[in-house]
Amino acid sequence: MSRTRFAPDRGLSARMTVTIFLLGLLYVAFMAILIAVGVQAVTVLVIAAGLLLVQYFFSDKIALFAMHGREVSPEEAPELHGIIDRLSAMADMPKPRVAIADSDMPNAFATGRNQKNAVVCVTTGIMRRLDASELEGVLAHEMSHVAHRDVAVMTIASFLGIVAGLMTRFALYTGLGGRRDSNNGPPIGLIIFLVSALVYAVSFLLTRALSRYRELAADRAGALLTQRPSALASALVKVSGDIARIPTSDLRQAQPFNAFYFTPALSGQSVASLFSTHPSLERRLDQLAKISATLGR
Template sequence: MSTRFASDRGLTSRMVVTMFLLGLLYVVFVGVLIALGVQALTVLVLAGGLLLVQYFLSDRIALFAMHGREVSPQEAPELHGLIDRLCAMADMPKPRVAIADSDVPNAFATGRNQKKAVVCVTTGILRRLDPRELEGVIAHELSHVAHRDVAVMTIASFLGIVAGLMTRFALYTGLGGRRAGNGQGGVPIGLVILLVSVIVYAVSFLLTRALSRYRELAADRAGALLTQRPSALASALTKVSGEMARIPTRDLREAEPFNAFYFAPALAKGETLASLFSTHPPLERRLEQLANISRQLGRG
């Protein structure tokens, strides 16, 4: 389903390359398991089932986990009006609208396609942003919906799920006592599976995180071009990131597991290691891109 969101060839090429590398890694991983004589069918079926649940129920799972509640136009007329206007500008179906009662200033979009999508904002972001800034944030989230980012990232995470399950499979079954080769001096199969699974998980993790960071940049770009107000989105990013420092650490830590969904990551102070594997690019990189877009448009 096409929309008026700006196309992004860079996003498409990175998506293709990342999915190709993940697919290649998957083929090699399964080949190694078969060569070791492991019956991996059970693990693959279990992982596939988890993937299908996540794919088809992502909207419900995300809303439940983040305590979001769908709201009617009567309950939130200004929010609905803003989303109505942006959807008309983007020529896309209107998603369901939800609000999460949280002081953490953030927003997210989820759902496997435009018809099943939901856009949720927190009460914290509604209190802190002005209408133009909120418009930029919502445009960013609608771009995720238009580009089916949730579906793509769910599929991309499949290999990591398989590798994680295989690690547990090797640890909690009798594979540790079996030896590779015919002799008793061979390397334990369980150890080989464990090492291969850890490597596969690490590589797939880095690939999906890199793709996630670029998708955030692509959503910033598409949202700014749709509204023609990159400075408003930059202001929202700066304000939200600054306000994170005032949120209690306990609340930030509760929100951190859902950073992949959020407009801006909720990170507690001192989380330098997390930034190395972040789902989002650095704030400076996002602001730099928006400043470049402003110059291209000849406006703020």
């Protein structure tokens, strides 16, 4: 984590390290199995590495394009820039670029591989629903993601899942599914498919667990920076409640971007916590209540 005044989170750092280490072990084992069954994985690795580099270096542009966000000047959004200016000064970090997405979905996100390339984006829906202190709490949460370099870490963590998915397609498209080894053993493609599916499932669960903790860490760091955990809690309640009233079709379109958002777009159906990108609203509010009690507010 770069030096800022955001509260350090050793738990987050430890979880990031452990997750990357476990994913690295999984990657080595995956490659060893593929080599053992005689698969030439160079092409897949080159493609996966290329996708990773594109995602890493252009994550800010990709996210803004996908979510229809546009950068705005201080003249276009003076209040929003004012909050970002204040938070940047409080956190002693470079000011990120500021963007707005024209969407009624009340949400916000931050992206960019480091502080110098970061962008914080809010939707018109969240700006309309929250007051200044609540919006400041949300933006402090998003800027803590930038300070902790969450985007870079999650991009790297997703690499193994990309490789596993590409290997599965490689086996299907090249006809390995029906090809047997020299000893008339099981089809090579079947082995690749099963191993890839297992690797993808494990990497998926590891990255989702890390994603949930980083959201709690961002809540904590943002609340401690502003010293107003109640404002962030109020924003969470408002945003979560209003999202439940968004049309289902709009929610489904937004769900692929849940990992980026301040709070996930859910269609009202229960989602197993094991597969969620975010902790439950109750857990987030409970943490903020404890912080508020500690601060005496």
